[in-house]
Amino acid sequence: MKRILVENITDKMVLAKEVCGTSGSVLLGKGTVLTASMGHRLKNWGVLSVHVEGEDESPQQNGITGITPEEVRTALEAKFSRVMGSEIMKKIFAAVYKFKIQHNSR
Amino acid sequence: MKDPAAIRKTLENVSTIPTLPIVIEKITRLLQNPQTSAEDIGRAITTDQALASKVLKLVNSAFYGFPGRISTITHAVVILGFSTVKNVVLTASIFDAFSKRVSANTNFEMEKFWLHSIACGAAAQTLAKRIGHSAKEECFIAGLIHDIGKILMCNYLPAEFELVIQNRIKKDCLFYESEREMLGITHQELGGIIAERWNLPQALQSAVKNHHYLVQDKDFSTVSGIVHASDIFVRALDMGNGGDNKIPQMSEIVWNNLGFENIQMQQLLEDIESEVEKATVFMQLV
Numbered sequence: 599m600k601r602i603l604v605e606n607i608t609d610k611m612v613l614a615k616e617v618c619g620t621s622g623s624v625l626l627g628k629g630t631v632l633t634a635s636m637g638h639r640l641k642n643w644g645v646l647s648v649h650v651e652g653e654d655e656s657p658q659q660n661g662i663t664g665i666t667p668e669e670v671r672t673a674l675e676a677k678f679s680r681v682m683g684s685e686i687m688k689k690i691f692a693a694v695y696k697f698k699i700q701h702n703s704r
Numbered sequence: 705m706k707d708p709a710a711i712r713k714t715l716e717n718v719s720t721i722p723t724l725p726i727v728i729e730k731i732t733r734l735l736q737n738p739q740t741s742a743e744d745i746g747r748a749i750t751t752d753q754a755l756a757s758k759v760l761k762l763v764n765s766a767f768y769g770f771p772g773r774i775s776t777i778t779h780a781v782v783i784l785g786f787s788t789v790k791n792v793v794l795t796a797s798i799f800d801a802f803s804k805r806v807s808a809n810t811n812f813e814m815e816k817f818w819l820h821s822i823a824c825g826a827a828a829q830t831l832a833k834r835i836g837h838s839a840k841e842e843c844f845i846a847g848l849i850h851d852i853g854k855i856l857m858c859n860y861l862p863a864e865f866e867l868v869i870q871n872r873i874k875k876d877c878l879f880y881e882s883e884r885e886m887l888g889i890t891h892q893e894l895g896g897i898i899a900e901r902w903n904l905p906q907a908l909q910s911a912v913k914n915h916h917y918l919v920q921d922k923d924f925s926t927v928s929g930i931v932h933a934s935d936i937f938v939r940a941l942d943m944g945n946g947g948d949n950k951i952p953q954m955s956e957i958v959w960n961n962l963g964f965e966n967i968q969m970q971q972l973l974e975d976i977e978s979e980v981e982k983a984t985v986f987m988q989l990v
Contacts, residue, residue, distance in 0.1 A: 625984075642819050642944065643984050677940065681953045686964075690954060693969035694940040700970075701977075 600652050604645055607637030615649035670698050708889035711864060715897055718860050722801035724794075724902050727752050731790050745786060746778030749793060758796040758989060759789070765985035767826075768792075791841040795848065799989040802855050808862050811869045812947060817855075818990045819944030821848050826983035827934035827943075827976045828927075834972060835962055837926055839907065846911035846931050848986075849904075851946050853895030853912070854879070872948055879947040880916055892916060917955035929958040934976075941973070943980055 599614040610631060617626040617640065625643065626636075632650070640648065674695055681687040715721075730748045734740045750756045756777055763780045764773060768788075774780045781789050807814040825847030832840035857865045864887055872882035883890040896913040904912075907927040915931045932955060938944065939951050959965075 639815070639987070642815055643987070644943070644981075674940070677949060677951050679950075681951055684953060686954045686956065686959050687951070689969075690936065690940065690951075693973065694937075697941075697970055697973040 599649050601647050601649050603647050604637045604640045607632050607634060607640075607648065607650075609633050611650045611652075613648060614651045617645055617648050665702055667699050667702075670702065671695060674698070705885070706864060706867075706887050708887060708893075711861065711887055711889055712893065712897070715856060715860060715894055721856070721860070721898060721901070724797050724801065725752060725755065727755065728790075728794060728797060731793060735786055735790060740786075742778045742781035742786075745781045745789060746776060749777045749789075755793065755796055755800070758799075759792050761988070762792050762796065762985065763789070765982070767982040767985050769982075788841060791845060794845060795986070796989065798845070798849060798852075799986070802852065803990040808858055809865055809869060811873065812854075812858055812865070813945065815987075815990065816945040817851070817947065819984075819987060820938060820946040821851055821944070822983050822986045823938040823941075823943035823980045824848070824850060824931065824934050824946075825986075826979040827938050828930045830975045830979045831930050831934055831937075831962070831972070834967060834975070835930075837930065839927070842905065842907055843927055843930050844983075846908050846927050847934050849895070849899070849908065850911055850915045850931050850935065851891060851895070852898060853891030853893070854947060856894050856898060857891060869947070876950070877948070878950050878952055880918070880952075882948075890916070890918070892918070916952060917958060924957050924961050926961075929955075929962055932958050933962060933964070937973070937976060938980070941977065 602611075610633075613626060613628055613630045613632060616624050616628045618624055625640070625645070626632075632648075674691060675682075678687060678691050682691065727748055731745060734744055734748060749759060759777060759780065760774065762768065763770070763784060768784060770783055774783055777789070780792075784792075803814075803818055807817075825844040828843040828847035829840045832843040837843065854865075857868070867886045868879070868882045871877075871886050872879055875882065875885075880890045880892070892913050892915065896909065899909040899912040907925065910925045911928045911931045914925065914928045915935060917928075917932050935946075936951060936954055939946070
C-alpha cells in the first residue's frame with residue numbers, strides 16, 4: 599500500500615483503503631478502480647491524498663510533505679490581501695486561519 | 705467598455721435559455737390547495753421519470769439525513785414534507801437546465817464552479833439554521849443559484865465572458881470588478897433576468913441580484929445577506945471556485961443584521977464543512 603497525492607492518480611490504480619470525507623462518510627470504497635478524472639474530482643471535493651495498492655515510496659517520491667501553518671497563512675493572506683483594512687475581515691481571517699490550522703493537524 | 709443595455713437586451717432576446725419543467729408550476733399550484741395529498745404530489749412528479757429518479761437519489765442521500773430507504777415520491781412527501789420535496793425538485797431541475805460538465809471557456813472550470821455554488825448553498829443553509837431563519841431550504845437554493853448569471857454569460861455571451869476573464873486574470877481582481885470595468889453590468893443583473901423569467905420566489909430573485917451588496921444602502925434581505933456571507937466563507941475555505949481567487953468585503957449591514965458578533969465562528973466553520981461534505985452528492989447531478 600502506498601499513499602499518493604490525488605493529482606498523481608492514474609487510470610487503473612486500485613484503492614487500498616476507502617476514501618472518507620472529514621465527517622467520516624465513505625466517498626469511495628476499498629478496491630475501487632480509479633481513473634485520472636476521478637482524481638481530479640476528488641481534489642475538487644477537498645481530498646488531498648489516497649492510499650492505493652503497490653509498493654511504498656519515500657515521502658519525496660509520493661510528493662506529500664504536509665502543509666505548514668506558514669503556508670496556510672501565506673495562501674490566506676493572498677486571498678484576503680485587498681480587504682485586510684477592514685476590522686470585520688480581520689476577524690474572518692483569524693477565524694478561518696485558526697480553523698485551517700486545527701483542521702490540518704487532525 | 706461595452707454597452708450594458710445592449711448586453712442585457714441580447715440576453716433577454718435569447719430564445720434558447722432553458723426553462724424550468726412544467727412540473728414545478730404544477731406542484732406550486734398543488735401546494736396552494738389545502739386538499740392536495742401526498743399521492744397528488746407523487747403523481748405530478750412521477751410524470752417526469754428522469755426527474756423523479758434524481759429526486760429519489762437526493763432524498764436518500766446523507767444531505768437529507770433520513771436513516772431508512774425512501775422508495776417512492778409519495779413516501780418522500782410523507783417523510784420530508786411538501787415544501788422540502790418541492791425544493792428538491794426545483795434543485796434537480798436547475799441542474800438539469802444548466803449544469804454542463806464542459807465549459808465553453810478554457811479559463812473557467814465548470815466543475816469547480818458548481819462545487820462553489822453547491823458549497824455556498826450548503827453554507828447558506830447552515831448559517832440559516834444557526835441564526836434561526838425558518839426558510840433554510842430556500843437559502844440552499846439561493847446559494848446554489850447565486851452565480852447563475854456567470855453560466856448565462858459563459859453560454860450565451862462568450863465573447864464578453866472571455867473579455868471579463870482575461871481582464872480578471874490580468875488585474876487579479878474579483879470577477880464582478882472585472883465585469884463592471886469591461887461590461888458595465890455584472891452577473892447579478894444578468895442572473896436576475898433568468899430568476900425573473902423563471903418566476904422564482906422574491907427572496908431567491910433578490911439573492912441572485914444583490915448577493916454582493918454593491919449598493920450599500922440597499923434594503924437588507926435576510927436570504928441575500930446569508931448568501932453574501934456564505935459566499936465569503938466558502939471562498940475562504942477553498943471550496944470550489946466561482947471564477948476568481950479573491951475574497952470580497954463583507955458588508956457591514958449583513959454582518960450586523962445577522963448578528964455575527966454573537967456567533968461562535970469555529971463551530972460555524974465546522975458545521976459548514978460537514979454540511980458541504982454531505983452536499984457533494986449534488987456533484988453527481990453535474
